[in-house]
Amino acid sequence: MAVVAKRQSRREAVSGHKRALILDAARQVFAEEGLDGASLRAIAVRAGYTPAALYFHFESKEAMYAEVLRASLESLGAAVDRAVSRTRAPQETLKAAAMAFFGFYAQNPRDLDLGFYLFRGGMKPAGLGHARDMRLNAALEAALRPIAQAAVALGASQERANLLMVDSFAHAAGLLLLLHTGRIRMFGASAPELMEAYVDDRIAQLAHPSSEESRRVSGKE
Template identity: 65%
Template sequence: MAETMRGRRKRAVTELRRGLILDAARTVFERDGLDGASLRGIAAEAGYTPAALYFHFDSKEALYAEVLGQSLSALRDHVDKAVEGAATPEAQFRLAALAFFDFYAAHPRDLDLGFYLFRSGMRPHGLGRERDKALNEALEAALSPIRQAAEQMGSDQETARLAMADAFAHASGVLLLAHTQRLRMFGAQARVLMERYVDVQIGQLLMKGERP
């Protein structure tokens, strides 16, 4: 049965409220961190009562997971678009790795979000086993074109996964140094460093793939 006009309006209002809550949650997380945030504070930022907030989300961890999930979805879209039409595995590896880097270079607060750095410091955080699993899978999906390209260059699955992890670790490290302006002491440009790393990795993967 086709959706009624009343049903469509109700769904639109629900989606609008949910979006406003998520925007407010991100603002609060940026200001107070995950530890300092509260559903009451997020509700106040959104202009709703805590009871209204509970209708959509049952905890601040659920909200953080949703905000981070949206960020990872945007990351994946950015990487997937970058590798469209890549003519060779080498091109796909390069485009995917640099797209990952460029996304977070342009959106440093998303990098903070991914590492739970909003006023929380560099220490392990979690949002619950199921949420952590889903978010880790979303991150891996965004990085998967790197792994796939490595496999197409002749790497076994383990080597390809390590190449994907290495690209993630290297990009994150360079971005951290760039956003904290620590690279100034070396007179280095962050993207140039990332490009050099990618070229070296591609060369190494091709050499390994040629071995008997």
């Protein structure tokens, strides 16, 4: 029994190593060619295997892409968790979460490319399959959730907190696009500084809402 278990363990280790090599190659090819432009053949050549060998580990190119993106989102979530773990007050948590989200993609532009696979080939609807898209969207939402949680702790309704989470994502995405395309230089501005100013402004609004905002949030309008 011990010999059988040892052989099984060795086979699993070899399989895991091959899978890691394939994913590393896939990440490189996807970064260069995108989801549409990448081919299983190109990934296989980069990994040092035959295209047929890839099917022992992944059912399709989309499954491979989903796994690469899942790992990226896991790293994003870990970066946000590390940032918020060092905070105490909800204001600090909100700012740390938003800036960690922005900072992760500012430092890892290829991860940003992976996350925006839906926009490859223009604005037409695209995806990796409903189930995969749902899981990946959930992972992204989990990374952003500390923003909404901190907003609720600051007195916002859950609806307003969720809108702030979406707005923070949209604001960060726009600044990151300007940063990584170099367009930010047109305005003589700093993307990190603009993101920080945006976050500080939102925290100030939560801490000291205007009378108009208070009526809207309370439902009196």
